[in-house]
Amino acid sequence: MEGKQAVRRRLLARRAAIDDLDAVAAELSRHVLAQPWAIAGSCVAAYVPVGSEPGSVGLLDQLRSRGVRILLPIVAGRELDWAAYDAALRPGPWELIEPAGTPLGIDALADADAVLVPAVAVDRRGTRLGRGAGFYDRALRHARPGAPLLALLHDGELLDDELPAESHDVPMTGAITPADGMVSLRSPGRSR
Numbered sequence: 001m002e003g004k005q006a007v008r009r010r011l012l013a014r015r016a017a018i019d020d021l022d023a024v025a026a027e028l029s030r031h032v033l034a035q036p037w038a039i040a041g042s043c044v045a046a047y048v049p050v051g052s053e054p055g056s057v058g059l060l061d062q063l064r065s066r067g068v069r070i071l072l073p074i075v076a077g078r079e080l081d082w083a084a085y086d087a088a089l090r091p092g093p094w095e096l097i098e099p100a101g102t103p104l105g106i107d108a109l110a111d112a113d114a115v116l117v118p119a120v121a122v123d124r125r126g127t128r129l130g131r132g133a134g135f136y137d138r139a140l141r142h143a144r145p146g147a148p149l150l151a152l153l154h155d156g157e158l159l160d161d162e163l164p165a166e167s168h169d170v171p172m173t174g175a176i177t178p179a180d181g182m183v184s185l186r187s188p189g190r191s192r
Contacts (some may be wrong), residue, residue, distance in 0.1 A: 025056035028177035037113040040067030045112035048097040052151040072099040080139040082108040109142040119151035124187040126171030140170040
């Protein structure tokens with residue numbers, strides 16, 4: 001089995017070569033906006049993609065224009081804090097982009113009806129490969145039980161081969177890809 005570091009390097013190199021990120025973002029947006037929780041009055045935790053990460057600020061704006069409350073992460077020490085997205089963004093640590101709003105605390109994630117999670121890859125068991133710092137694995141423990149945990153991926157990043165899993169990894173319940181749309185991942189009996 002290929003180790004996490006090797007898989008991460010290989011997929012990030014492939015991701016860096018994607019030349020039409022706008023088309024990918026449009027397809028991901030179409031699939032996200034078709035979900036039952038993408039409606040007025042709901043709350044969705046998301047992220048601001050950087051570089052070639054899947055997703056877009058346009059998606060956040062489309063959700064917001066529907067009346068969806070958006071929570072975005074703020075790096076606070078070794079935890080992710082959350083703030084409401086009001087279209088104002090600012091630079092954060094590690095070249096991240098964060099919401100400019102007032103931090104709501106790490107427990108604010110429990111308000112989310114769905115959580116869109118950045119990932120380098122996810123396997124069909126729901127094991128997520130992130131950037132390696134563990135921020136999301138720590139944060140997702142504060143998500144509402146039963147809320148969908150959905151990795152936004154480029155095509156080819158939903159893997160049939162199993163990724164190495166560790167005890168602290170929080171499994172994704174689904175993935176959204178441009179070609180496949182929403183793909184359920186949670187195996188029966190698997191909990192977070």
